[in-house]
Amino acid sequence: MDLLNSLTPTSQSILVISLVATTGLALGSLKFRGIGLGSAGALFTGIAFAHFDVVIEPEILHFAKEFGLILFVFTIGIELGPSIIDLWRHQGVRLNALAILIVLGGALLTVLMAFLLNLQGEAAAGLFSGATTNTPSLGAAQQVLAEQSSDVESSNSLLTLAYAVAYPGGIVGIIASILLLKRFLNIDLEAEKQQLLDQSPQTPPLERRNLLIQNANLNGVPLNEIPGRQETHVMISRIWKKQEGVVHPAADETPVEV
Numbered sequence: 001m002d003l004l005n006s007l008t009p010t011s012q013s014i015l016v017i018s019l020v021a022t023t024g025l026a027l028g029s030l031k032f033r034g035i036g037l038g039s040a041g042a043l044f045t046g047i048a049f050a051h052f053d054v055v056i057e058p059e060i061l062h063f064a065k066e067f068g069l070i071l072f073v074f075t076i077g078i079e080l081g082p083s084i085i086d087l088w089r090h091q092g093v094r095l096n097a098l099a100i101l102i103v104l105g106g107a108l109l110t111v112l113m114a115f116l117l118n119l120q121g122e123a124a125a126g127l128f129s130g131a132t133t134n135t136p137s138l139g140a141a142q143q144v145l146a147e148q149s150s151d152v153e154s155s156n157s158l159l160t161l162a163y164a165v166a167y168p169g170g171i172v173g174i175i176a177s178i179l180l181l182k183r184f185l186n187i188d189l190e191a192e193k194q195q196l197l198d199q200s201p202q203t204p205p206l207e208r209r210n211l212l213i214q215n216a217n218l219n220g221v222p223l224n225e226i227p228g229r230q231e232t233h234v235m236i237s238r239i240w241k242k243q244e245g246v247v248h249p250a251a252d253e254t255p256v257e258v
Contacts, residue, residue, distance in 0.1 A: 013056035017064055020046045040133070040171055047164055069139050106132055122155045126162025131170040138163050216258050224252035 024042025037044070056064075106128060114124035122145065129138040138159070145155045181187065218226060223236050239250045241257055248254070 009057045010060065013060040013064075016049065016054055016056050017060075020049055035175055037171065040167070043164065043167055066139075069135060073136060103132070120158065122158040123162040126159040126164075127166045130163040130166025131173070133167060133170040133174065213256055213258055218256045219258040220255050222253050222255055223250055226256070 021042055024045040025039065026041070027045055028037040028039055028041030030036055030041075110124050110128040110131075113119070113127075114121070119127070122141075125141040126138070129135070129141060141159055142156055145159060182189070223229070223239075229236070236250045238247050239254060240247045243257070
């Protein structure tokens with residue numbers, strides 16, 4: 001704690017975020033019978049740090065939360081991008097209908113339990129987001145509170161607290177449900193994986209090349225006018241000029257210097 005207190009608020013915040021992320025990944029890498037927390041381990045280490053009154057600047061906390069959520073959904077999009085269109089074309093209606101039913105079922109159950117247990121709306125929203133391990137829905141709920149709540153800090157605190165309480169149960173419940181479904185339905189994961197690979201379009205690996213241009217006829221020719229470049233789908237990202245000895249970003253209008 002003395003080390004943290006000796007740092008500037010910004011340095012302290014960056015250090016805390018780094019420690020939480022590192023220890024969370026270490027915790028998530030631990031597995032029991034092949035089951036681990038994965039990146040969700042950071043939630044539990046974050047709770048542990050907060051328990052010992054380790055806090056960070058509100059502005060940095062807000063930035064890290066929003067930026068982390070952006071990276072989360074962005075990486076999912078990048079990962080699914082090559083095959084998502086084909087998947088939607090063949091199974092889109094069925095999968096989306098099933099997803100909608102699951103979400104609506106959880107939402108209706110949350111409303112029912114909130115009514116029976118007399119829970120506040122913020123607590124119910126946090127429980128729903130945590131139980132479904134749906135971080136984007138937590139971000140959406142926080143945005144709504146920021147726009148409509150008269151006491152944003154108190155409401156947001158209750159929302160995130162309910163989320164943190166329900167999240168561990170959500171993880172355990174999802175893992176247990178998957179294991180039970182696997183056993184009851186006699187699912188062969190390796191066969192399912194191979195079937196998915198057979199149905200998904202195979203994206204050719206990205207090849208990288210360093211090319212030395214020695215053809216004097218190309219001197220001064222823009223990169224987008226090099227014969228055959230577009231037909232072969234070659235993308236030139238950087239160019240090294242021998243006279244300068246410096247690498248520059250390449251644009252379509254960048255001239256070739258031989």
